[in-house]
Amino acid sequence: MKEQLRKLIVTALSSLQQEGMLPHWDTHNIQVKRTRDKRHGDFASNITMMLAKEARQKPRDLAGLIVSRLPEHPWVEKVEIAGPGFINFTLALPAFQAVVSLVLDQREDFGCSNLGQNKPVHLEFVSANPTGPLHVGHGRGAAYGDALARLLTTVGYKIHREYYVNDAGRQMDILAASVWLRYLELCGETLPFPANGYRGSYVRDIAQVLKTEKDDIFHRPGQEILDGLPPDAPTGDKEQYIDALIQKCKDLLGERGYRQVFDQGLNSILADIREDLAEFGVTYDEWFSERHLMETGAVEQAVEQLKTSSHLYQKEGAWWFRSTDFGDEKDRVVIRENGQPTYFASDIAYHLNKLERGYPKIIDVWGADHHGYVQRVKSSLQALGADPQQLEIRLVQFAILYRGKEKVQMSTRSGEFVTLRELRQEVGKDAARFFYVMRSAEQHMDFDLELAKSQSNENPVYYVQYAHARISSVFRQLEERGLAWDPKQGRKQLQKLNESHEVALLDRLSCYSEVVEDAATQSAPHLLAYYLMDLARDFHTYYNAHTFLVDTPELRDARLTLIAATQQVIKNGLTLLGVSAPEAM
Known part of the structure; x- marks a missing residue:
């Protein structure tokens, strides 16, 4: 229209x-x-x-x-x-009635457009460190990023979905050391576990596989490991202790042995993350390795480029990026005193790589705790001669899970967290995905487990899915009564749809394509979730106020044609959010 x-x-x-x-x-x-x-x-x-x-x-x-x-x-x-x-x-009313035929002609393509003109967009989301299973906090970024990818594809953009695998750096070294210590326990050693180690039961599981597959080849005497280590917390510095332990691990196992332990932890957790996301309905075009950036010299190249342009300076043995020149609150270290690159250095190289791959538009979906990184990453791109406006960063606030009135704490280091898999098993994929995108990503959300599991009108996803299933039940009743629906006649009789509830439903259907475009261009999947709840409400109100299987064939065909179009739009919208549209509930 x-x-x-x-x-x-x-x-x-x-x-x-x-x-x-x-x-x-x-x-x-x-x-x-x-x-x-x-x-x-x-x-x-x-x-x-x-x-x-x-x-x-x-x-x-x-x-x-x-x-x-x-x-x-x-x-x-x-x-x-x-x-x-x-x-x-x-x-005039015919303008709204015309949308019914449009929906039924286009079916699953209704709502699609060429707004994006096939322009390539690089979309990175989740990218959680492979140091433990995905928890419910990661789930919100997964649901948001995947829904955004589906929306942008629907309006004509060519989306490349990518997961950045942080398979290098200190946190992965801490995981490797944690796995090795649990492995040594299985070998009969009694060793204190570091305050800064990963304590989740999954670490023991990885160590058990390592022990089963490699037997005792990584076994070293406990006293040999402890000799020369500084004190751990609470009497000592836990950061110095874990760094010393990592170095001891590397020295005693050698480069090849350490890499095997390291990869055992990395590959096990990464495989779990891949499977978890796939079962959540989230897939990627590429899993991009941070280690690849290191091994190909991309990080060194980016750093040298910044040095050449005088955007780096040396102080106290470290190299600093002049991010204050671009509005950041302070300058940032890219190369530590020991010569090791920081995460920021890898981020600079990674975003430069995205641009070099030819993506004019880059969207990063980050957790809200990365708010401080936004300006520095944009600044680094500007320093490298790129347009910082090419990078759009969407921050996703935390999802706070409640069991009754008790807030569940999440910490991958302590192991006390609820995984995304556990959430799916408890409330189901559909409820989890719909609840995650039901609020603007910038808003904090409280995830009500009891509401998500309830089969009531108060549960938004149940309410929307029930509208779809209810329409299916009408057509089953039609068949059971020996009646027939003539879609062609229904389209010809659309002028009979002039009751207030019918007009409201027609008006709502006519909004769908606009909502999809707005949700895509504003990176706001919650707009579509709101729309589906409104559409479901309009249908349920219509259902409660009128009989569809009336004796008059012309009116019956018209009403059935209207609700068939409504069902198609509900299904299309739910699909964009990664939620199923059941035929019966």
Whole structure:
């Protein structure tokens, strides 16, 4: 409908231009938006405010000229000029009824568009360190990122989904040391476990596999390991202790042995993450290795490029990035005193790599705890000569899980956390995904387990899915009664859909494509979740107020055609959120 109104305005402008009353103007800039208040019509355009300066006319005067040249259209019931010069359109009922045929013609393609013109977009999301299973906090980023990828694909962008595997660096070394100590326990050694080690039961499981597959080849005497280590917390420094323990692990096992222990932990957890995400409905085009950046020299190359452009300086043996030159609160270390690159150095190289792969648009989905990284990463791209506007960073706030009134604590180091797999097993994939995207990503959310499991109208995902299943039940009842639905006749009888509940449902259906585009372009899947809840409410209200299987064939066909279109839109929307559309509940 928006496009039809746009065409009418273009026709009016062309007439005025041909008459010499308006200058030539790029008609792609014409905006037509749905009004928030039905008292102002269904759609409005601010074209006169945009064109008034070039036309050298007052907006209201210009609006009068445009309205006078608008062609008549059966969908347009009334056109009014409002306020400083808005052109408001009130549509006739056939305009809304027409969406039913459009839905049934396009089916699963309804809502698709070419807005993105197949432009490539690099989308990175989740990218949790492979130091433990995914927890419920990671689940929100997974549901959000995947829904965003589906939305952007639907409106015509070419999406590359990527998981950045942090398979290098200190945290992975801590995991390797933790696995080795648990392995040594299985070999009969009694050793204190470091305060800064990973304590989850999954570490013991990995160690058990290592022991089963490699027997005692990594066994070293406990006293040999402890000799020369500084004191651990609480009497000593836990950071110094774990670093010394890691070095001892490397020295005693040698490069090859250490790599085997390291990879045992990495590959085990990464395989678990892949499986967990796949069962959550999330897949990737590429799993990009941080180690690859190190081994190919990409990190060194990025650092040298910054040194050459004088964006790095040396202080106290470390190399610092002048991020304060770009608005950051302080400069950032990229190379430590010991010559090892920081995570920031890897991030610089990784984002440079994304640009070098030819992606004009990059979207990163990060946890809210990475807020401080936003400015420094954008600054590093600017320092490397790239446009920082190419990078869009979406921060996802934490999802706080409640069991009754008790908040569940999550810590991958202590092992006290609820995994994403456990959440799925308890509430199901559909409820988990819908609840995660039901709020704006920037908002904190409390995940109510009891509500997510309930089969009631208070449960949003149940409410939406039940609308889809309820429509299926109507068609089953149709068959059981020996009645028939003639879709062709239903389309011809759409003018009979003039009850208030039918008009409301038709109006809601007509919004779907706009909501999908808004949700995609604003990186806001929650807009689609809200829409589906509204659509389900409109349908349930209609269901409770009217009988669909009436005796009059014409009216019955029209109503069944309407609810068939409604069911298709519900299914399309749920699919974009990664949620199933059941036929029965």
